Amino acid sequence: MIAINNLTFELGARALYDEANWHIKPGEKIGLIGANGTGKTTLLKMIVGEYTPTSGTISMAKDLTMGYLNQDLLSYSSDKNIVHVAMEAFARQNQLHDEIETLLNKLETDYSEDLLNKLSDKQHEFELLDGYNIEYKAHEILAGLGFSDEEQKRKLNTFSGGWRMRVMLAKILLQAPDILLLDEPTNHLDLPSIQWLEDYLKAFTGAIIIVSHDRWFLDKVINRTVETRKGKLTVYAGNYSFYLEEKAQREEIQRGEFKNQQSKIKQxxxxxERFRAKASKAKMAQSRIKMLDKMERVDDVDDDNPTVNFSFRFSKQSGRHVVTLEHVSKKYPNLEILDNTDALIEKGDKIALIGANGKGKSTALRIIANADKEYTGTMTTGHNVTTTFFAQHQLESLHLENQIIQELQAFAPKHTDTELRTILGSFLFTGDDVFKKIKVLSGGEKSRVALAKALTADANFLVLDEPTNHLDMQSVNILIQALQQYEGTLIVVSHDRYFLDNVANKIWFIEDKKINQYPGTYQEFDEWYSKRKLDPKAAPLPAPKKEEKKPEPVKLPQSENKAQQLKKLNQDLTKLEENIASAEKEVKEMEAQLADNTIFNQTEKLKQINNAYQLKKMDLGALQQKWEVLADQIMELES
Known part of the structure; x- marks a missing residue:
């Protein structure tokens, strides 16, 4: 179908591709992956003819039709409604429609047989091309991509860039080309639209090449993975999960070969060195030197997926109830988002707020973060809750003249430079990268800086709106590891389902203007929701998981007034915090003992320390529960 042979593409002094080879077969569904800057978009542009290779060839049949979705299409402008824009895909059908209209007008005055024959031929071709159904097809695909009947009547120019990109995608899908080339097709889609696109692409009979950072999407759609790395293209015969397993196996073999070769080289x-100085052995030494020079060297394996170890700090533990929403309603002039809804965020919750665009996800986040106060009902923040709110518009608040390290120093002065550089290193800013000015960074790099800032805040509650936008897979994986180590509470909006499945322990979804809760992971929710769509009665919303029984509140003498009660409770709380700090210190000391290699062979001692460790952990848990109860009582008295 398409043959890429010995492809080289040079960008200045750098070769993005160096004699790369790849054959694309009919019907293959391919994920083109690789780190940012390795030339994925460049390769697509070479395939469609926008860029010319430095050397090598890209061969294909002359009649091969291609549909190419890329970010440049955002500049497309039209004052036609979006159905007509989408229907531009049917060039021949539209031409025939106009010709038929012209012939029908002529027939009002000219009844010649020649005109009737022409009309019959045109109508026959139009019917063969399914011309009478093209408008229905356009409506169907636009609906799948999230456009309501009313929105389909609006002009393209009235939509934002992300929605215009959906129209361009609809137009390309309607063309039904032999091969689809899709560069980040899920970037501007919400979850229902992504799921619709997955089903559409799985049923598509042509070939597909997808560049995407969405692991879940790739796993659902592709049956081949092609990695662009170090100027080469490597093919893996499976989806993204298969690629990860296969690559790990290949790297293990390569690592072994590298170690064996290094051992042989040293030998x-x-x-x-031993025989070089001896005249009788000099010839043999020279022969071995030549052999080493000719040896094809095996490269060591690069670690593309670093593990990170964040040291989160927040000076105060929050109370049990972090945020409480009661009878909250939110309306815009022509749209009602929330109607008399209640919700509760508890300490330790990691919540994913999901749903279609326009259902109120970002609005709910802004209310929870206290960034939107134009609503009815009440939002109550719990005792000792400190909040950090991350949203994409906060990239604009970065100080462009600051160096990256300066930006974090100003925001988190309590952290040492070493700690800040460690955090930045986790977000792939290493060495002198930390001295780059914000103004020279790409959108993805700015997003990583803003996230690093959010994670250095002294906050026990994180509110994150689309934190994975502009992040590649490696950066998403780093963010997942960071949030898994975060011991506070968080709520996040994202359309990256792999990210959500690895971060969230509860799912919130907005339905009928109410916030509903599913007590489980995203994958569990997805399976439940799929069953519910087929038969709502067979899959009722599961009940929340039962809470552990909390200690009884401290009973205060009736004779004491409110001020006296508060003073006594705060004294108890301070004492309890000292006990918790002492218990935490003991737990860490025991963890250090358990990690000591010298006691691994001392079975009895190891058992004793482990038993003491488990008991101390239980004591710490009990102290923390008592703290939560006391904090709740203080909050109630203060309100």
Missing amino acids: EERLI
Whole structure:
């Protein structure tokens, strides 16, 4: 179908591709992956003819039709409604429609047989091309991509860039080309639209090449993975999960080959060094030197997926109830978002707020973060709750003249430079990268800086709106690891389902203007919701998981007034915090003992320390529960 042979593409002094080869077969559904800057978009542009290779060839049949979705299409403008824009895909059908209209007008005055024959031929071709159904097809695909009947009547120019990109995608899908080339097709889609696109692409009979950072999407759609790395293209015969397993196996083999070769090289070098000075052995030494020079070297394996270890700090533990929403309603002039809804965020919750665009996800986040106060009902923040709110518009608040390290120093002065550089290193800013000015960074790099800032805040509650936008897979994986280590509470909006499945322990979804809760992971929710769509009665919303029994509140003498009660409770709380700090210190000391290699072989001692460790952990848990109860009582008295 398409043959890429010995492809080289140079960008200045750098070769993005160096004699790369790849054959694309009919019907293959391919994920083109690789780190940012390795030339994925460049390769698509070479395939469609927008860029010319430095050397090598890209061969294909002359009649091959291609549909190419890329971010440049955001500049497309039209004052036609979006149905007509989408129907531009049917060039021949539209031409025939106009010709038929012209012939029908002529027939009002001219009844010649020649005109009737022409009309019959045109109508026959129009019917063969399914011309009478093209408008229905356009409506169907636009609906699948999230456009309501009313929105389909609006002009393209009245939509924002993300929605215009959906129209361009609809137009390309309606063309039904032999091969689809899709560069980040899920960037501007909400979850229902992504799921619709997955089903559409799985049923598509042509070939597909997808560039995407959405692991879940790739796993659902593709049956081949092609990695662009170090100027080469490597093919894996499966989806993204298969690629990860297969690559790990290949790397293990490569790592073994590298170690064996290094051992052999060192052995040869020792022999050469030993015999080089002896005249009788000099010839043999020279022969071995030539052999080493000719040896094809095996590269060591690069670690593309670093593990990170964040040291989160927040000076105060929050109370049990972090945020409480009661009878909250939110309306815009022509749209009602929330209607008399209640919700509760508890300490330790990691919540994913999901749903279609326009259902109120970002609005709910802004209310929870106290960034939107134009609503009815009440939003109550719990005792000792400190909040950090991350949203994409906050990229604009970065100080452009600051260096990256300066931006974090100003925001988190309590952290040392070493700690800040460690955090930035986790977000792939290493060495002198930390001295780059914000103004020279890409959108994805700015997003990583803003996230690093959010994670250095002294906050026990994180509110995150689309934190994975502009992040590649490696950066998303780093963010997942960071949030898994975060011991506070968080709520996040994202359309990256792999990210949500690895971060969230509860799912919130807005339905009928109410916030509903599913007590489980995203994958569990997805399976439940799929069953519910088929038969709502067979899959009722599961009940929340039962809470552990909390200690009884401290009973205060009736004779004491409110001020006296508060003083006594705060004294108890301070004492309890000292006990918790002491218990935490003991737990860490025991963890250090358990990690000590010297006691691994001392079975009895290891058992004793482990038993003491488990008991101390239970004591710490009990102290923390007592703290939550006391904090709740203080909050009630203060309100």
